[in-house]
Amino acid sequence: MNHSLAHKQQRLKQRARIIQTIRAFFIDTGFLEIETPHRIPLNAPEVHITPLPSQDWQLHTSPELAMKRLLAAGYDNIFQICPCWRAEELGSRHLPEFTLLEWYRSHCDYQDLMTDCEKLFRHLLPDSTLLYQDQQVDLQQPFERLTIADAFSRYTDTTAWQALKDDCFDELIAITIEPQLGLARPTILYDYPAELASLARRKADQPEIAERFELYVAGIELANGFSELIDPVEQRQRFKNDARIIAQQTNRPLQIPEPFLNDLQQMPPAAGIALGIDRLVMLLTNAESIDQVVAFTPQDL
């Protein structure tokens, strides 16, 4: 018998129950569950996300573009739970094939999504506490809300903008700041520098900041949400910039997704979020590694 697979049974049962609970939560609050193709002609160009090719198309890295085309066509509240693929991502919290939950709401912004996160967690954990790797996380209180600027001043000796200039922003977030977030209660880290949010809306009164946030629980980055950029001209410009950088790195020209940009003209103000199901299951089953919450990892196959 394959013992390591047999040992996963308890966690895989919990995983199934968690996904059923999430699905019920969204359906009961008036969301429509959507399925969109996993294999698509083109993902949004993102400098640090590499899609896996599938013949001359690609596997989607997230259902984001298709979900937003649905918003543009008048679908108000939609969600999807699906596998996604990102090349070369393999670690204790990364698998090249993983499962995302995404939900989108029209006529809402990122603040509404933060509230959704609180509601979803309370629905998943009615007894209001989470014990993860000796860390007791209180879900009774509102989640901590911390701007990127405040996080840098609290946990580092530089500022977010200086860190970007010094090219050490990602290291400071991942190595220094992230392990300290969401410990006593979940943390919502928000208001990112606009250059770090290619599909997010800028704040009306502070154009250097994007209305983007990340949810952290027990030091684990769990979700990324934002108010959607709905200006097709600005979106095209951002895609072009990113496509140019990727083309330089790969020595191959990169197209931008025209059908999406075309539909964006009709899209109402909206907000959307992606939450890693595997990491959520890690948290709720006290698993140290993502390998423990999926039946098979690439190495097992």
Next chain:
Amino acid sequence: MYSCSDLKKGLKILIDGEPHVIAGFDFTKPGKGQALYKCKLRNMLTGALFDRTYRSGESFEPASLEERDMQFLYQDDSGYVFMDQKTYEQTILTEEVLGDDKYFLIDNMEVKVLLFGERGIGITLPIFVNLRVTVSDPWVKGDTAAGNSKPATVETGYNLQVPSFVEEGTLIQIDTRTGEYVTRVKE
């Protein structure tokens, strides 16, 4: 050359000209950010342990290390002297480099010496060594706090726990991987 995707636990790379082994490894990537490769590295010359994070695109030179069968000759002021039995070349390892392995060396013992260039940076011992107990107080009957074991010192100065029936002068077998008592040796 290795790239970031080759990094894994146990890989030996050169950093600033010195061999390092990856003692711990993880991949991470902040949301929308770039891939980061978190390494816990051990300097194989000094034993120093430290963290370093790399980005994709960086490359690493393999640390070329060689393992040779050698015999332990003796210890003197310069250190522990080993000899290649084929070439009769001698290599000296310092006490610092040997660490606790020094307690399991007996004259003429055959070991594998790990070489970085000409420099010996570690040894691989036989799994079991036989050493004579030089100091061990008789077991006090009724001393149940310590269970059935008592402290002992062997000829190399190494201290360990042995069963109560082991007396001074007894030859015992020790597992060099754990440093623990295995059995009495019949003579």
